[in-house]
Amino acid sequence: MSITSFFDKQKEQSLIKARIVEKYFWAWANVMIPSAKKYNSKIAYIDLFAGPGRYEDGSKSTPIKILETAISNPYMQNMLVTVFNDADTKHINSLQEAINSIPNIANLKSKPKVFNHKVGEEIVKILEQLKLPPTLFFVDPWGYEGLSLELINSVVKNHGCDCIFFFNYKRINMALSNATVEEHMNALFGNIRADQVRQQLKTLQPGEREITVVEAICEALKEMGGEYVLPFCFKDKNGNRTSHHLIFVSKHIKGYNIMKQIMAKESTEQHQGVPSFEYNPATYRQPLLFEFSHPLDDLEEMLLDTFAGQTITMLEIYDRHHVGRRYISKNYKAALNNLEAKGNITADPPANKRRKKKGELTFADSVKVTFLPKQ
Incomplete structure (x- = not known):
């Protein structure tokens, strides 16, 4: 051309x-x-x-x-x-x-x-x-x-x-x-x-x-x-x-x-x-052809490894982790909700104290997350 x-x-x-x-x-x-x-x-x-x-x-x-x-x-x-x-x-x-x-x-x-x-x-x-x-x-x-x-x-x-x-x-x-x-x-x-x-x-x-x-x-x-x-x-x-x-x-x-x-x-x-x-x-x-990767699962594993043993807010997690990666804020919130449901982290306030938006559980920037220490 x-x-x-x-x-x-x-x-x-x-x-x-x-x-x-x-x-x-x-x-x-x-x-x-x-x-x-x-x-x-x-x-x-x-x-x-x-x-x-x-x-x-x-x-x-x-x-x-x-x-x-x-x-x-x-x-x-x-x-x-x-x-x-x-x-x-x-x-x-x-x-x-x-x-x-x-x-x-x-x-x-x-x-x-x-x-x-x-x-x-x-x-x-x-x-x-x-x-x-x-x-x-x-x-x-x-x-x-x-x-x-x-x-x-x-x-x-x-x-x-x-x-x-x-x-x-x-x-x-x-x-x-x-x-x-x-x-x-x-x-x-x-x-x-x-x-x-x-x-x-x-x-x-x-x-x-x-x-x-x-x-x-x-x-x-x-x-x-x-x-x-x-x-x-x-x-x-x-x-x-x-x-x-x-x-x-x-x-x-x-x-x-x-x-x-x-x-x-x-x-x-x-x-x-x-x-x-x-x-x-x-x-x-x-x-x-584009449905076979599972990047959110990968993010969950990365967060568990990177922040093991730490207590940190959702916003701090995002700021410290997302640069150079294709994840956006809502992906981190989804991953943290999943990890909380699996018992891999605890959140303050917990899920039963947070509201739902459009049927999905929210995860505000200010929510504090405690990661289990590495085994």
């Missing part, structure tokens, strides 16, 4: 990706606005691979939806600064036209800034020198050219700045064994880690390759300072292969928690109520 044909019609995967970004932008902005009001400052949204603004079928792309969201909120109208860039001159002209046609676009205090530059070292250097206001940085390149650890860190280094970027696993997987694009892969993973990954991939099967590549980029981001990293996987139409990941990077647990809830809801499948953090079109056609 060429970059031109990509924008002919918005595909379901692009729709889900855009929805995740839009939902997070709204939630992120509402967290940042009170502080921005207090200090009379700004918040920002930057998209360096913005595209033409609309697909050929008329569907709105992410930049237009972000601006429409800002126009709908009086505080965002006054506080939001937006920067859009694309290396394709036709895309930029189309984007500017689409922006100009948005109803009430003049209500934005800061006019959207639109640029036509190739993303590379020059832009990285400019961003590195800036002290940005709280910024949501969206990086969605066609492939991988221009995407680098330095680019992501140039924004995430600042307070209140988060990044969501497109990680084209299919193309990156091939590129890691292609000497002609070694420079791009080194920029993305770091020189030493890129060499390590290349060596590891030589003996791995496809499923193992994906885990190795994604873990490598997540570890590189963490070492860079993006402590909280969360990938969301997109499968191809047959559900057999991964096409790409959307990866979230933040320095703050609050952003991580918000994005985790958003990605959980956009997952196409759940095993025992545990979200897959994956969009898989095949799930709807072959649902029985």
Whole structure:
């Protein structure tokens, strides 16, 4: 598929990706606005691979939806600064036209800034020198050219700045064994880690390759300072292969928690109520293929092992355990209810003192849990 044909019609995967970004932008902005009001400052949204603004079928792309969201909120109208860039001159002209046609676009205090530059070292250097206001940085390149650890860190280094970027696993997987694009892969993973990954991939099967590549980029981001990293996987139409990941990077647990809830809801499948953090079109056609794992049982075993002999609240259990795992708050509550029913833990207040909601026993964040010591 060429970059031109990509924008002919918005595909379901692009729709889900855009929805995740839009939902997070709204939630992120509402967290940042009170502080921005207090200090009379700004918040920002930057998209360096913005595209033409609309697909050929008329569907709105992410930049237009972000601006429409800002126009709908009086505080965002006054506080939001937006920067859009694309290396394709036709895309930029189309984007500017689409922006100009948005109803009430003049209500934005800061006019959207639109640029036509190739993303590379020059832009990285400019961003590195800036002290940005709280910024949501969206990086969605066609492939991988221009995407680098330095680019992501140039924004995430600042307070209140988060990044969501497109990680084209299919193309990156091939590129890691292609000497002609070694420079791009080194920029993305770091020189030493890129060499390590290349060596590891030589003996791995496809499923193992994906885990190795994604873990490598997540570890590189963490070492860079993006402590909280969360990938969301997109499968191809047959559900057999991964096409790409959307990866979230933040320095703050609050952003991580918000994005985790958003990605959980956009997952196409759940095993025992545990979200897959994956969009898989095949799930709807072959649902029985995805019913054989038991992640909630695994969580119960992990909790018994990790917290043996301790008395601790539900919220403390969640905060200390969930980062880097696909479990969300309701999964921990379900697991604790199960463990209490089995007699593996005691809870204060106990089950007979807690109310039911929609027929299910609740487990509030403040409930104290006592785990039996290891035998």
